[in-house]
Amino acid sequence: MFPGGMELGEEEAEAASRVIRSHNVFRYYGVGDGPHEVVDFEREFAAHMGAKHALCVNAGSSALICGLIGAGVGPGDEVIVPAYTWNATANAVIASRAVPVLAEVDESLTLDPEDVRRKLTARTKAILPVHMRGAPADMGALSALASEHGLAVIEDVCQAAGATYRGSRLGTFGDAGAFSLQFNKIITTGEGGVMITNRDDLLELAIDVHDCAGRARRGGGVPQFAGWNFRASEIQGAVARVQLTRLDGLLERMRANQAALAERVGRLPGLTLRRPNDDGGDAGICLIAFAESSALAAEAVVALRAEGVEAMRVYDPTVVDLHVYPYWKPVLDAIDDAGQPPPDCPRTLALLERSIHVDLSPLNDEQDMNEIAFAFEKVAHGVLDAA
Numbered sequence: 001m002f003p004g005g006m007e008l009g010e011e012e013a014e015a016a017s018r019v020i021r022s023h024n025v026f027r028y029y030g031v032g033d034g035p036h037e038v039v040d041f042e043r044e045f046a047a048h049m050g051a052k053h054a055l056c057v058n059a060g061s062s063a064l065i066c067g068l069i070g071a072g073v074g075p076g077d078e079v080i081v082p083a084y085t086w087n088a089t090a091n092a093v094i095a096s097r098a099v100p101v102l103a104e105v106d107e108s109l110t111l112d113p114e115d116v117r118r119k120l121t122a123r124t125k126a127i128l129p130v131h132m133r134g135a136p137a138d139m140g141a142l143s144a145l146a147s148e149h150g151l152a153v154i155e156d157v158c159q160a161a162g163a164t165y166r167g168s169r170l171g172t173f174g175d176a177g178a179f180s181l182q183f184n185k186i187i188t189t190g191e192g193g194v195m196i197t198n199r200d201d202l203l204e205l206a207i208d209v210h211d212c213a214g215r216a217r218r219g220g221g222v223p224q225f226a227g228w229n230f231r232a233s234e235i236q237g238a239v240a241r242v243q244l245t246r247l248d249g250l251l252e253r254m255r256a257n258q259a260a261l262a263e264r265v266g267r268l269p270g271l272t273l274r275r276p277n278d279d280g281g282d283a284g285i286c287l288i289a290f291a292e293s294s295a296l297a298a299e300a301v302v303a304l305r306a307e308g309v310e311a312m313r314v315y316d317p318t319v320v321d322l323h324v325y326p327y328w329k330p331v332l333d334a335i336d337d338a339g340q341p342p343p344d345c346p347r348t349l350a351l352l353e354r355s356i357h358v359d360l361s362p363l364n365d366e367q368d369m370n371e372i373a374f375a376f377e378k379v380a381h382g383v384l385d386a387a
Contacts, residue, residue, distance in 0.1 A: 007246055007362065008188070008239075015238035025234050028217050037237030042194075044244055049162075049169045051177070051196035053203045056237060057210050060158040060180025062230035063193035064092035067176030068126065069225065070197070070206035071152035073098050077125035079154075082111045083345035084314070084352060085130040087322040089156050090331040098125065099334060102325055102343035105351065107275040109288065109314075110137035112347075113145055126152035131160035131170050133357075134186075134254075134283030135276065139165045139173040146174075154178065158193075161186045162247045163283040170281075171196050176206075181236070186250055186283060187243035189236040253362045254284030257369050261287050261360070264373040270296065270384025271356070271376075287358050288314070294353035296384055301356060303383050307375035310359065315352030324352060 019037060024030030027038040038056050046054035057063050073079060077098040081090050084105045093100040103119045106112040111129045127146050129137035139155075146153045153174030157163075161179050163170050171177020176199075179185075181192030197203055207214035208225040215223045232240075265287065266273050274288040291297035297313050304311035315324045322328065325343060335343060358372065 007243070007250065011242045012239045015242050016235050019234045019238045027231060027234055027237065030234075035234045037234045037241065038232050039237075041237040041240045041244070044241060045194055046196055048244060048247070049177070049196055050172050051169075052198040053196065053200075055195045055197075055203065055206055055210060056232040056240065057193045057195065057230040058232055058236075059191055059230070060156075060178055060182060060185075060193040061088045061092055061095075062210060062228075063158075063178035063180070063195040064089065064128075064154065064156060065095050065228075066195045066206035066209045066230065067154040067178050067197070067202070068092060068096040068098070068128075069209045070195075070199075070202035071126060071154060071175045073125050073152065073154075076123060078121060078123045079126045079128050080111075080116050080119050080124060081128045082130050082132070083325040083343065083348040084109060084323060085132055085156065086158070087328045087331065088158075089128060089130055090325075090328055093128065094331065094334050099123075099338045099340065100331055101340075102335075102345055104345045104347045105132075106347075107272075107290075107351065108135060108138065108277050109133065109274060109351065109355075110135060110277065111142060113138055113141035115347075116142065117145060120149060124149070124151060126154055126175075128154050128156060129174075130156040130158075131163060133288065134160045134163055134285035135274065136160070136163055136165040136170055136278045136281045138277045139170075143173055158182075158185065159285070160283045162251045164281040165278045166281075172198070175199055176202055181240060181243070186285065187240070187247050189239045189243065192232055192236045192240060194240075250362045251283055253364075254360055255280070255282065256284075257360050257362075257364050258282065258284035258287055260369055261358075261373055261376075265289055265376050265380075268376060268380035268384070270380055274355075284360060286360055289356050290351065290354045291356060291384060292354070294350075297354045297356055300379050300383050303379040304356070304358075304375055307378060309372055309375045312357050313353060314355040314357050315349055317353070324349070 024035035090100040104115040158180035210230040
């Protein structure tokens, strides 16, 4: 993924310097009129995403943990997660003392609602869809399934900040949404995260989860959960406020680039574009197409790299990649310890082995996009069509 840090500039530097000069670097107390950057960012972020509440934390993983525990996930529960996501998604379920249950992804490379239905048990507490590589999951089908069975929905929006589904921002369909501000994300503070929710009760418990004195600091009495220290600093809050003002411009540029490239690549022989769950909702951070076989995908990736395009297969069995479940040893161990059979998601692996993935930076200009498209055209006609 491209580093979001390429969009860090003088405004972010001035915001960080302002906080340092004030000596108000801790979110809850300081000198003078006291700190306010994190509080202001939480208000601004919630409004931007269309949510009632936002809680700024130190990482996307922390946002997931706060959302899961805040929604009532705990020991003995199962949470359904996709077999293709960064391993932190499933790790957050373990940190919440529940068991991750891995389900297949479909041609959108997000949770397959039909396989989610097959994986439901009496212990299922929540569904954790991941809007992977900027693309919205099928929130219509997944929300309906959750409602039918009385399940919580925690959205992992860490790679898709600002993306939409049916006109609404991702993260607002479930009980909570988790975002990352890590360096490789669309907007960044280097490290950081945000949880959003419309539920007052979920926020109250999440406050305890993210700060072992959270409720007491806010005048709410004795904490109700043995929480951690996931707090964000005022420096993060100040930088995040500037980054948030850049988000829609970044999305506009990336979506335009993705649409232009997809229009050309989608016409090429031997390639099928990743299926969208919402036309126009994708954040536009990458383009993914499928070749007809894993061998052809591997050959196409080599040829694209020879043309100067940093292409990759999402799953190459010869390369360790923590986005793919066979390499999640702690997760697989936790599943085994719970007495469950090893996860088996062959469709996910087959799709990922046939994938051809190219990152799209907001700094790509028209010439860059023409060169990438030309490389795809050359490889499609020289490698894929010839096969």
